[in-house]
Amino acid sequence: xxxxxxxxxxxxxxxxxxxxxxxxxxxxxxxxxxxxxxxxxxxxxxxxxxxxxxxxxxxxxxxxxxxxxxxxxxxxxxxxxxxxxxxxxxxxxxxxxxxxxxxxxxxxxxxxxxxxxxxxxxxxxxxxxxxxxxxxxxxxxxxxxxxxxxxxxxxxxxxxxxxxxxxxxxxxxxxxxxxxxxxxxxxxxxxxxxxxxxxxxxxxxxxxxxxxxxxxxxxxxxxxxxxxxxxxxxxxxxxxxxxxxxxxxxxxxxxxxxxxxxxxxxxxxxxxxxxxxxxxxxxxxxxxxxxxxxxxxxxxxxxxxxxxxxxxxxxxxxxxxxxxxxxxxxxxxxxxxxxxxxxxxxxxxxxxxxxxxxxxxxxxxxxxxxxxxxxx
Ligand code: GUN
Ligand code: ZN
Numbered sequence: 001x002x003x004x005x006x007x008x009x010x011x012x013x014x015x016x017x018x019x020x021x022x023x024x025x026x027x028x029x030x031x032x033x034x035x036x037x038x039x040x041x042x043x044x045x046x047x048x049x050x051x052x053x054x055x056x057x058x059x060x061x062x063x064x065x066x067x068x069x070x071x072x073x074x075x076x077x078x079x080x081x082x083x084x085x086x087x088x089x090x091x092x093x094x095x096x097x098x099x100x101x102x103x104x105x106x107x108x109x110x111x112x113x114x115x116x117x118x119x120x121x122x123x124x125x126x127x128x129x130x131x132x133x134x135x136x137x138x139x140x141x142x143x144x145x146x147x148x149x150x151x152x153x154x155x156x157x158x159x160x161x162x163x164x165x166x167x168x169x170x171x172x173x174x175x176x177x178x179x180x181x182x183x184x185x186x187x188x189x190x191x192x193x194x195x196x197x198x199x200x201x202x203x204x205x206x207x208x209x210x211x212x213x214x215x216x217x218x219x220x221x222x223x224x225x226x227x228x229x230x231x232x233x234x235x236x237x238x239x240x241x242x243x244x245x246x247x248x249x250x251x252x253x254x255x256x257x258x259x260x261x262x263x264x265x266x267x268x269x270x271x272x273x274x275x276x277x278x279x280x281x282x283x284x285x286x287x288x289x290x291x292x293x294x295x296x297x298x299x300x301x302x303x304x305x306x307x308x309x310x311x312x313x314x315x316x317x318x319x320x321x322x323x324x325x326x327x328x329x330x331x332x333x334x335x336x337x338x339x340x341x342x343x344x345x346x347x348x349x350x351x352x353x354x355x356x357x358x359x360x361x362x363x364x365x366x367x368x369x370x371x372x373x374x375x376x
Pocket of ligand 2 (some may be wrong): 195305306310311312313314315338339344
């Protein structure tokens with residue numbers, strides 16, 4: 001990769017009893033405090049939230065999707081406006097996924113070959129190919145601070161030779177992405193470690209990708225229905241092989257328990273549609289678990305969603321009010337989305353603070369006691 005740097009990584013503090021660390025990831029658009037959760041916006045906007053509102057919630061970095069953005073507004077519009085930051089008036093950092101994962105998970109009709117991922121356009125049914133080169137071209141046009149390589153994604157439950165094939169293909173596609181990347185001084189390209197639940201394949205993938213000396217690394221192909229034990233084992237193995245002095249991004253992780261465990265295992269960045277998607281189904285996140293606000297029992301509950309939460313929803317409105325709005329008004333959904341994003345941001349900040357004060361083990365105990373009171 002080129003000499004110019006679009007990323008600097010500084011570790012500010014470490015936990016003495018786990019692999020958890022606090023860092024600042026300095027990107028072209030923003031200095032991101034990590035461990036960090038990145039809310040997901042699929043169509044260039046986070047559903048029900050404006051860029052201004054996200055900034056007010058103290059989001060440092062958001063995630064956009066290449067597959068969706070390549071379609072709408074389309075690369076020609078993004079090219080004209082000078083990238084997605086300008087288009088959505090988002091001034092802080094942004095990361096784009098490469099598109100392959102979304103296609104495999106959203107479209108039954110996708111087909112993977114050495115060339116790339118072939119799929120039928122959901123708009124006009126025409127056949128399209130997302131190759132490593134095409135993904136980089138779209139992501140270079142979007143202009144995010146961090147771009148993900150196109151990877152060969154399989155379900156974490158897949159077994160047999162397909163797991164090995166997908167891992168080695170992801171390494172070959174990484175090399176094609178590195179070659180096709182046109183703006184290494186302005187944008188960072190992250191590889192994605194694959195290898196399913198096989199420790200040996202994960203090890204080989206880590207070693208090969210670390211050789212490419214990229215600015216940061218992602219751990220992919222997890223949280224797809226496998227046992228938690230296995231998922232955490234793979235994360236731990238990867239963080240042991242990945243360099244200490246570069247950010248590590250655990251893809252598709254958003255549950256409170258998983259975030260806490262993966263931070264303890266040395267991961268720095270996370271994303272998931274969960275907090276925003278679950279809000280749209282009427283579910284609020286709290287330190288003691290989920291609250292399904294559609295339930296009738298909340299119709300006359302005039303307390304806030306979470307009594308110690310300082311988000312604008314909890315400061316101004318009751319559970320009963322959100323309950324009454326939910327089925328009738330889009331704003332009900334918005335109020336829960338605000339709370340859920342605030343909840344995730346606060347969870348990450350509390351982890352950073354506890355690591356800095358070397359109180360992370362106490363923090364973990366306290367949160368797990370709240371989440372799993374019966375397990376004491
Ligand atoms: N999002 C969640 N997991 C993955 C993965 O393995 N690859 C990609 N590209 N995106 C993801
Ligand atoms: Zn709140």
